[in-house]
Amino acid sequence: MEEMKDIVLEYVINEYLEDEDEELSYDTPLISGGIVDSFSMVSLKRFLENKYKISIPDDKATPEAFDSVTKICTLVNEFLN
Amino acid sequence: MAYSDKIRGIYNESLNEIREKGIFKQERFIHSSQAADIEVEFPTGSELKKVINMCANNYLGLSSHPDVIKAAHEGLDTRGYGMSSVRFICGTQDIHRELEKKVTEFLGTEDTILFPSCMDANAGVFEAILTKDDVMISDRLVHASIIDGIRLAPAEHDTFKHSDMAHLEQKLQLHADKRHKVVITDGVFSMDGDTAKLDEMVALCEKYDAMLFVDESHSSGFIGKTGRGTHEKCGVMGKIDIITTTFGKALGGASGGCVSGRKELVEMCRQKARPYLFSNTIAPVVVSGVNTVLDILSKSTERRDKLEKNTEFWRKGLTEAGFVLKEGDTPIVPVMLFNAKLSQDFSKDLYNEGIYAIGFFFPVVPQGQARIRTQISAGHEMHHLEKALEAFIKVGKKYDILGKTKQEIIAMYGK
Numbered sequence: 148m149e150e151m152k153d154i155v156l157e158y159v160i161n162e163y164l165e166d167e168d169e170e171l172s173y174d175t176p177l178i179s180g181g182i183v184d185s186f187s188m189v190s191l192k193r194f195l196e197n198k199y200k201i202s203i204p205d206d207k208a209t210p211e212a213f214d215s216v217t218k219i220c221t222l223v224n225e226f227l228n
Numbered sequence: 229m230a231y232s233d234k235i236r237g238i239y240n241e242s243l244n245e246i247r248e249k250g251i252f253k254q255e256r257f258i259h260s261s262q263a264a265d266i267e268v269e270f271p272t273g274s275e276l277k278k279v280i281n282m283c284a285n286n287y288l289g290l291s292s293h294p295d296v297i298k299a300a301h302e303g304l305d306t307r308g309y310g311m312s313s314v315r316f317i318c319g320t321q322d323i324h325r326e327l328e329k330k331v332t333e334f335l336g337t338e339d340t341i342l343f344p345s346c347m348d349a350n351a352g353v354f355e356a357i358l359t360k361d362d363v364m365i366s367d368r369l370v371h372a373s374i375i376d377g378i379r380l381a382p383a384e385h386d387t388f389k390h391s392d393m394a395h396l397e398q399k400l401q402l403h404a405d406k407r408h409k410v411v412i413t414d415g416v417f418s419m420d421g422d423t424a425k426l427d428e429m430v431a432l433c434e435k436y437d438a439m440l441f442v443d444e445s446h447s448s449g450f451i452g453k454t455g456r457g458t459h460e461k462c463g464v465m466g467k468i469d470i471i472t473t474t475f476g477k478a479l480g481g482a483s484g485g486c487v488s489g490r491k492e493l494v495e496m497c498r499q500k501a502r503p504y505l506f507s508n509t510i511a512p513v514v515v516s517g518v519n520t521v522l523d524i525l526s527k528s529t530e531r532r533d534k535l536e537k538n539t540e541f542w543r544k545g546l547t548e549a550g551f552v553l554k555e556g557d558t559p560i561v562p563v564m565l566f567n568a569k570l571s572q573d574f575s576k577d578l579y580n581e582g583i584y585a586i587g588f589f590f591p592v593v594p595q596g597q598a599r600i601r602t603q604i605s606a607g608h609e610m611h612h613l614e615k616a617l618e619a620f621i622k623v624g625k626k627y628d629i630l631g632k633t634k635q636e637i638i639a640m641y642g643k
């Protein structure tokens with residue numbers, strides 16, 4: 148789980164952070180915090196699906212479920228098992 | 229009656245939530261025509277106040293230009309008030325086609341199709357030209373109307389970081405297997421006032437066999453040496469596959485928009501774009517006005533030259549006074565305040581000083597990037613800008629932000 152958290156965190160930092168002074172932790176609110184707009188979530192979903200060889204149905208890929216690195220990992224684990 | 233108290237209650241709750249968040253929008257009634265000097269009733273019911281308008285999209289000062297008004301009168305007299313039809317039934321007059329030809333020539337494209345607005349052009353174009361085998365790759369700061377258009381299209385969608393060419397290239401590689409790739413950007417970004425790197429984008433699109441879409445709503449008429457737009461400024465006239473733009477800003481400011489570009493794409497819009505097929509044609513009065521606007525702009529660059537000088541003065545004045553600006557050289561000049569409440573208070577104080585400029589904050593701009601967006605016009609005279617600068621400095625001193633860095637302002641007021 149920790150390893151997955153770091154992989155997802157690194158992806159989010161590279162893919163979404165524009166401002167170098169911004170800091171991101173496992174629990175920083177991503178969508179409600181305005182870092183990832185719900186529209187740009189698509190690339191994150193695709194990354195997770197490719198990386199973990201899973202398929203996340205659209206009704207599970209909600210802004211709430213993607214709102215922090217921790218929550219994202221919980222979601223991915225649901226589909227890994 | 230189906231509108232029960234319960235239903236009413238739910239809506240009132242939603243409206244209260246908007247109020248509590250401090251993002252409830254209120255209109256301010258203007259009792260004059262659009263210009264540098266306007267008369268405003270705000271709050272509703274209060275006495276009229278004469279203020280200098282620093283937030284209109286009236287970049288060229290043509291919204292109330294006597295020649296444009298005269299042309300509109302002529303349109304009204306010779307072609308009537310309305311057409312009561314969509315374009316393809318009986319809503320196309322000679323002057324509609326004349327306008328499409330003029331826009332094509334002005335923008336240096338192959339063909340043009342008019343839409344009721346640029347919002348409609350953006351909403352309709354992607355669905356008309358793309359299928360599920362295609363991909364749209366958009367800058368993360370594109371205008372809301374483009375986002376709606378993307379949502380309506382069957383193609384896949386991805387985004388790249390604002391103006392980040394390396395990230396765009398990664399995305400072009402990632403989607404190499406798609407039938408068509410369309411890269412989507414604003415020419416000038418409406419909230420930040422910065423300019424897309426169209427020369428680099430054209431090169432990337434050529435390398436990866438992608439089409440390029442540019443929304444020129446905040447550029448047409450004044451960006452580039454002869455005001456043709458961002459593609460002129462970046463030296464890539466004739467290389468943009470799809471341009472959308474509005475007649476509702478610099479080009480007279482009434483209403484209407486268009487898709488201009490490769491002739492097959494324009495023809496696809498004529499056959500398939502829903503806002504073109506199912507919404508009424510642009511009124512003859514407006515078409516006649518825009519035709520004259522394009523004549524004025526094709527004859528002389530006087531207005532865009534004046535706008536450029538005004539913009540230089542304004543950016544230099546604010547910078548020397550010690551404000552934090554978004555970098556750029558367009559007439560959209562955002563004065564950064566970072567904190568939402570500060571941006572609202574600042575705007576109120578400016579209004580008391582006779583300056584009309586609006587504060588923008590999340591979700592219109594990203595969290596922690598609240599600002600006053602000022603927009604310069606060729607309709608501004610030096611005395612307008614001097615008075616506005618004085619007011620900005622006075623209010624800036626009140627909040628003690630002059631000469632302060634971003635970090636210092638955030639330390640004082642929070643994000």
Ligand SMILES: Cc1ncc(COP(=O)(O)O)c(C=O)c1O
Binds near residue numbers: 414
């Ligand atoms: C970049 C951009 N595109 C499109 C539009 C919509 O233009 P129109 O008012 O013609 O619908 C706007 C106006 O707000 C805009 O800023």
